[in-house]
Amino acid sequence: xxxxxxQFDEKGLVPVIVQDAxxxxxxxxxxxxxxxxxxTLLTGYSTFYSRxxxxxxxxxxxxxxxxxxxxxxxxxxxxAVLYRxxxxxxxxxxxxxxxxxxxxxxxAGHPPLGEVLERVYRTIQQRLRDLPEGSYVARxxxxxxxxxxxxxxxxxxxxILAAKNxxxxxxxxxxxxxxxxxxxTLAELGLSPxxxxxxxxxxxxxxxxxxxxxxPPV
Amino acid sequence: xxxxxxQFDEKGLVPVIVQDAxxxxxxxxxxxxxxxxxxTLLTGYSTFYSRxxxxxxxxxxxxxxxxxxxxxxxxxxxxAVLYRxxxxxxxxxxxxxxxxxxxxxxxAGHPPLGEVLERVYRTIQQRLRDLPEGSYVARxxxxxxxxxxxxxxxxxxxxILAAKNxxxxxxxxxxxxxxxxxxxTLAELGLSPxxxxxxxxxxxxxxxxxxxxxxPPV
Numbered sequence: 001x002x003x004x005x006x007q008f009d010e011k012g013l014v015p016v017i018v019q020d021a022x023x024x025x026x027x028x029x030x031x032x033x034x035x036x037x038x039x040t041l042l043t044g045y046s047t048f049y050s051r052x053x054x055x056x057x058x059x060x061x062x063x064x065x066x067x068x069x070x071x072x073x074x075x076x077x078x079x080a081v082l083y084r085x086x087x088x089x090x091x092x093x094x095x096x097x098x099x100x101x102x103x104x105x106x107x108a109g110h111p112p113l114g115e116v117l118e119r120v121y122r123t124i125q126q127r128l129r130d131l132p133e134g135s136y137v138a139r140x141x142x143x144x145x146x147x148x149x150x151x152x153x154x155x156x157x158x159x160i161l162a163a164k165n166x167x168x169x170x171x172x173x174x175x176x177x178x179x180x181x182x183x184x185t186l187a188e189l190g191l192s193p194x195x196x197x198x199x200x201x202x203x204x205x206x207x208x209x210x211x212x213x214x215x216p217p218v
Numbered sequence: 219x220x221x222x223x224x225q226f227d228e229k230g231l232v233p234v235i236v237q238d239a240x241x242x243x244x245x246x247x248x249x250x251x252x253x254x255x256x257x258t259l260l261t262g263y264s265t266f267y268s269r270x271x272x273x274x275x276x277x278x279x280x281x282x283x284x285x286x287x288x289x290x291x292x293x294x295x296x297x298a299v300l301y302r303x304x305x306x307x308x309x310x311x312x313x314x315x316x317x318x319x320x321x322x323x324x325x326a327g328h329p330p331l332g333e334v335l336e337r338v339y340r341t342i343q344q345r346l347r348d349l350p351e352g353s354y355v356a357r358x359x360x361x362x363x364x365x366x367x368x369x370x371x372x373x374x375x376x377x378i379l380a381a382k383n384x385x386x387x388x389x390x391x392x393x394x395x396x397x398x399x400x401x402x403t404l405a406e407l408g409l410s411p412x413x414x415x416x417x418x419x420x421x422x423x424x425x426x427x428x429x430x431x432x433x434p435p436v
Contacts, residue, residue, distance in 0.1 A: 002322075003322070005320070006322075015233055015247055017235050017244055017247060019244055019330075020330070021326060021330060022330055022331065023242070023330060023331075023332070024241070024242025024243070024330035024331075024332040024333060025242070026235055026237055026244065026300055028293070029233055029235060029293060029298035037322075041322065041323055069323070070326035070327075071321065071323055071324075071325060071326035072321070072322040072323040073318040073319065073320060073321050073322065074318070074320040074321075074322050075246070075247060075317040075318050075319075075320070076310050076311065076312055076314070076317045076318075076319065076320070077317075078320070080247035080317070080318075081322070082244055082318045084326055084330075092294050093294065094294055096294070099293040099294045099295075099298070100235075100291040100292070100293050100294075100298075100300045101291065101293075101294065102223070102291060102292040102293070102294070102296070103289065103290070103291050103292075104220075104221070104224075104255075104259065104290040104291065104292050104299070105259055105287070105289055105290040106289075107289060108239060108288035108289035108302055109288075109416060109419070110415050110416050110419035110420075111415070111419065112237075112238070112239060112240055112241060112242035112302075112332050112415065113240065113241075113242075113331075113332045113335060113336075113411045113412065113414060113415035114241070114242040114330050114331045114332020114333065114335070115242060115332065116414075116415045116418050116419050116422070117331060117332070117418070118331075119422060120418055120422060123422070123425075145381065145382070149377075149378045149381055149382065152374050152377055152378055153374055153375070153378060155374075156370050156371055156373075156374035156396075157371070159367075159370055159400065159403065160367045160370055160371060163363065163367055163403050163406070163407060164363070164367065166407065168407055168408065168409055168413075171403070171404070171407055171409060172409060172413040172414065172416070172417050173417055175400055175403070175404060175409075175413075175414055175417075176414050176417035176418050176421070178374075178396075178400060179397070179400065179414060179418070180418065180421075182377065182393055182396060182397065185377065185381050185389070185393070186389070186393060188381070189381060189384065189386055189389055190386065191386055191389060191390060191393075193331045194331065195386075195390040195393075196331060196334075196390065196393055196394050196397060197328050197329070197330065197331035197334045198327060198328050198390070199390050199391055199393075199394035200334050200335070200338055200394050200397070200398065201327070201328035201329065201334050202328075203394070203398075204334070204337060204338060204341070207341075
């Protein structure tokens with residue numbers, strides 16, 4: 001850990017972007033002084049400097065909504081920092097998942113894929129846990145693991161047909177269906193979308209090292 | 219557009235987080251004054267205020283690496299802004315995709331899933347375009363669309379078997395294989411991971427509106 005490169009401003013602060021390490025969602029913009037950065041790196045939990053209170057601020061110290069820090073990255077001109085975190089609760093004091101929730105423009109059509117997948121996955125987990133009446137996931141789950149696995153086969157077939165029919169819109173739908181049931185299957189076995197990221201990333205690294213050979217993919 | 223809520227600092231600036239709207243990658247931390255925010259909202263392209271040059275800065279005006287802005291969001295206490303963009307080139311003056319590339323901590327195991335999927339997808343696109351010797355994607359592509367579609371069926375079968383065997387590590391691998399070939403199929407038909415996000419998000423919204431009924435999923 002070498003903080004000498006960090007360019008703190010005239011108040012001794014550097015802005016910190018906090019990002020969910022799994023969904024990629026931007027959670028908060030906060031500030032750190034040298035001590036807060038040091039504490040973050042030493043403890044592995046988000047620590048900032050509160051400009052309003054004028055003191056060190058261990059995120060979640062009172063609310064319990066701590067943020068486990070997986071990675072700290074400095075930008076190219078060393079005057080901004082990124083924390084990649086696993087949040088243990090909402091980032092925002094309003095109870096919202098992210099502090100960024102006041103649109104200044106027309107909303108984009110949808111969030112980035114990573115956020116969408118994480119949201120869908122958490123919904124599946126909640127349905128598996130609470131088994132709410134009328135829930136598709138709950139009903140499938142109660143009929144046993146084979147039920148969702150049959151859907152994997154069925155949706156794979158529908159992806160193949162949509163592709164053969166060169167029907168882009170149909171393919172988008174069937175591919176989304178297949179991906180949904182894949183997340184459902186992962187959830188049934190206690191796995192998460194992050195396991196997919198891990199495996200694909202390992203292969204990507206190996207592929208880059210091996211040139212363009214058959215890795216398993218690319 | 220109402221910028222009256224924005225809390226500019228004593229220099230008339232507000233920090234702006236720039237995020238790739240598709241991969242979710244954090245690209246840059248920059249600053250905007252009221253005029254830069256107004257220009258961004260009016261033109262639909264990232265505009266900042268350059269603190270070093272003391273002037274309005276239309277990102278990519280000279281380099282061509284413009285950023286199409288899909289959404290502008292203000293945070294809970296109105297003193298930080300998020301631009302969600304489609305970058306038309308590297309965000310960093312070093313040529314790197316993102317300005318955040320100097321790790322201060324041990325690197326996390328892997329980036330968020332959204333970034334990984336986008337990276338894998340772009341690699342597939344590049345292989346389909348350049349057909350480099352020894353590339354798995356290039357070879358499969360040259361054998362025709364049926365070749366990758368057969369893999370969809372095959373990998374779906376392997377997901378089913380891994381799940382039936384309750385083998386989490388095997389399931390992670392097979393699910394990643396299936397997802398890889400799904401991205402490959404999308405690329406063959408000119409679709410992108412963003413199409414998956416769009417469809418899944420539409421369903422999520424409909425599901426939320428309809429309670430917990432069968433939507434298509436959840």
